[in-house]
Amino acid sequence: MADYREAPLATRPKTLDPAEYFNLSLDQRRAEEERAGLRAQLKRQYQMQLNNPHRKELIEDPALTRWVYARTNPYNHFRATKKTSLLGGLFGVVPLFVLYYVLKTDREEKRPCIYS
Numbered sequence: 001m002a003d004y005r006e007a008p009l010a011t012r013p014k015t016l017d018p019a020e021y022f023n024l025s026l027d028q029r030r031a032e033e034e035r036a037g038l039r040a041q042l043k044r045q046y047q048m049q050l051n052n053p054h055r056k057e058l059i060e061d062p063a064l065t066r067w068v069y070a071r072t073n074p075y076n077h078f079r080a081t082k083k084t085s086l087l088g089g090l091f092g093v094v095p096l097f098v099l100y101y102v103l104k105t106d107r108e109e110k111r112p113c114i115y116s
Contacts, residue, residue, distance in 0.1 A: 006012050024032075049059045070077055078084075 046059070046061075049055070
């Protein structure tokens with residue numbers, strides 16, 4: 001970590017900030033170790049189920065189940081924000097006005113007819 005130099009246009013990642021990385025309290029370190037232990041235990045349990053040669057049923061991943069449910073029912077989880085409102089206006093309303101302008105305005109220049 002001593003050889004790390006910051007890029008001129010980017011900030012230092014939080015994980016490489018020495019003030020955040022080395023100055024952890026004992027409680028924070030214990031909490032991180034408990035979370036890492038829980039993740040390792042869940043991973044081992046999933047791998048044991050996955051590699052069981054006598055398995056007869058499907059393995060249900062709760063995170064995958066939640067993701068599939070959210071993908072199939074998007075309107076139950078939709079929340080109007082500034083970003084979604086702006087995107088809806090840009091992709092829903094603005095094209096209608098542009099199409100109206102293109103179709104209803106005369107795109108040719110008005111010139112006198114010289115062949116008469």
